[in-house]
Amino acid sequence: MVKKIRSLAELEKLRSEIIARRDPKRKIITVCASTGCSALGARKVIESLKEEVKKRGLCGQVGIKEDEVEIKETGCLGFCELGPRVIVYPGEVPYFRVKPEDVSKIVSETVVKGKIVEHLRYADPVTGEKAWKLGDIPFYKHQLRLLLKNNALINPKKIEDYIALGGYKALGKVLFQMAPEQVMREIKKSNLRGRGGGGFPTGRKWETTRNAPGEPKYVIVNCDEGDPGAFMDRSLMEGNPHSVLEGLIIGSYAIGANEGFVYVREEYPLAVENITTAIKQAEDYGLLGGNIMDSGFNFGIKVHRGAGAFVSGESSALMAAIEGKVGEPRPKYIHTAVKGLWERPSCLNNVETWANVPLIILNGADWFRDIGTKNSSGTKIFSLVGKVNNTGLVEVPMGITLRDLIFKIGGGIRDGKKFKAVQTGGPSGGFIPEKYLDLLIDFDELTKVGSMMGSGGVIVMDEDTCIVDVTRYYIDFLSKESCGKCVPCREGLRQILSILNRICSGLSEEEDFKNLEDLSELLKEASLCALGTTAANPVVTSLTHFRGEYEAHIREKRCPAKACRALVAHYIQPEKCQACMACSRSCPVDAITGDKDTVHVIDQEKCIKCGACYEECQFNAIEKISPPTPPPPRYGIKVTRKKKRE
């Protein structure tokens, strides 16, 4: 049992004690143990590291001084596709895709001698440039990791790690040196806006809840994170849960709430585990619960696990779920900040929003406003995915351009292909075409071009992506993930999906332009909640910026990206075929005929357009043709041998 902290001075004393227990020369091997790296085998790497370090006698003694080498199991480090991730300190030497067999070299060279293991050293996939330190890697060089940086330095299951880095200092400052109104003013002045999607000014929301009549008041963390492919909130909850808690406690003090909820989707078991542990440890130290730090302020938190549905992240749906009701939105012409959980004033903020609060309190509102743009201060975490060379979680200052995000941090488009569009804001965000690549990333700028910040999904698409087809994918997702309560959203999405299906199958008519436009307007104007009012964004932006692609599908029955199966035929070009037979062997329905030295031919009647042959042919002899009208088949042609002439 630890001793409860009963003043600011005691907190500082504890901090110095923790730091004093640690040998400053101590080496740290950071291994990401979050969901992403675990799926890639991080556990085995951790076990091997422990064994290796023990074998060399570098740890094992439990005394006043901690071990000479510490293996720190941390949260997400960001460059997730290259996991399992390891960083060795001092030196910040990064290793990627670490396998258990790499471990002994990493320990003997880097940990013991401070040298880099050459054959494991990071090389840029495009330029081939090698890097020594984490900060030298282009993916990291252009980021500003204020919220995520501590993920590499903290074992999320140890509150002491957080305290050692200045944790709960902001809480102490607030409780003993600031009145609630002052805290509110500071957050308002900082211009912090909600990271959960809407970008609503956080300070104003807090004030609304504070001033709303009714007791008790509640504060809530939204960790539903229903966007497919997004995991910024998970990474904070798994990697640095105390930063979220500290923000929440500060908020509760400013708002005058004594009860809080953390809503986490059930699909995030590690986030649930880490936040639950964090709550327990904070309570043990007296940083949470009754009479926090002997200041007289009381605040308790409950964790609520929700069945993760996309729509459950909407504020009124989320609150209904916490109340034990079906998690579907209700009309909220009176804001949840005024009448929320059990009809009481309730302030709901996103995980990342809460995590910003301690930083603002410690560094000041002016510091925060100096980062970013006039209307969007601070940093934003994005999950950068799709057809870029480097994917993963990135944190950048607001106001960085889309171009820098995609080309400097993301390393440009994969396989030297051409950029086509970037979709921001999750499934109901919009597509942004090349001409807006120099747009500054900021809440208002993204909205101006028909997209949105959303919670921070960034999906990059290349020339092989059919915009109509991806639009259909998002509409399909939304039509299944909406709650289905109101007519415009449920029936509107059902019909939009059916129209898009027709377009992709070549069965559409000219009227479908107007049908799509009318339905989009209906969704935007008349839906009950923000899922419905934003759901048409992919349709509207693709119709605006990529209308030609719709025209090709509708008028010419042609898919320019050659992605819509029904509109594509596979055809073997006689002058290129070398009769290697790879294609006929790969075809699952035996649609390809041909003999030795004879050009192969695809029977279009039999072909199911799976593309197996296209992938298999080494001579690029197979071509995709759209509209699907290949030249008539000619059997028995002899192959033209190209190689021999050389």
Place this chain on the structure above:
Amino acid sequence: MVRGISLKIDGKEIKAREGMTILQAAKAKGIEIPTLCYDEQLKPYGACRLCTVEIVKGGRRRLVASCVYPAGEGLEVETNNKKVRKIRRLILELLLPLLPPPSDTVTGPIETLAEKYGVKKSRFKAEPTNCILCGHCVRYCIEVKKANAICFIGRGTERQIAFVPELAPNHCLACRECFSLCPTSKMVDSVEGIWGVCSLSIPISEKIKGKH
């Protein structure tokens, strides 16, 4: 004491009581707004959106569902302008495909409204589930009868109503009170179905448990 409020609906000055919705305030003064999921006995639900009206507040125009939007001091409401009618026509065009193919003998409230708004035929694909998910049956059973014998299952376009197998056999055949609230013939059609649905009981009851 309940405070009085004055607002303007379709150009007329109207007095209302605090706590009233736009729909109630309009109705009290004989101004008609079409509704489908509204029922005086039930809590307003705001799902069909047919009662959409345009409001002007602080100089900004916006469409809202009048059955849930609170009447407020100084509010200006237009219940039947061009924009509102366009939205209603579209909603009706989305509802018609849910009904079984039109017959000359039966016309329910949806067909009547469609005719009134000049919607002869819908442009959209038929999906004749015969249920518009207005929730009259479900809400009546929960709020008035307190029997919870019928509920929603599924979400998004898969949402549907289902009898609760453990409860429906004991309640529904004898009660049938929700049947007359149904704007389609779904309820009447499902009388025989109740037993049928109940015999498929297990998967549905599992789903329901998952929801609560």
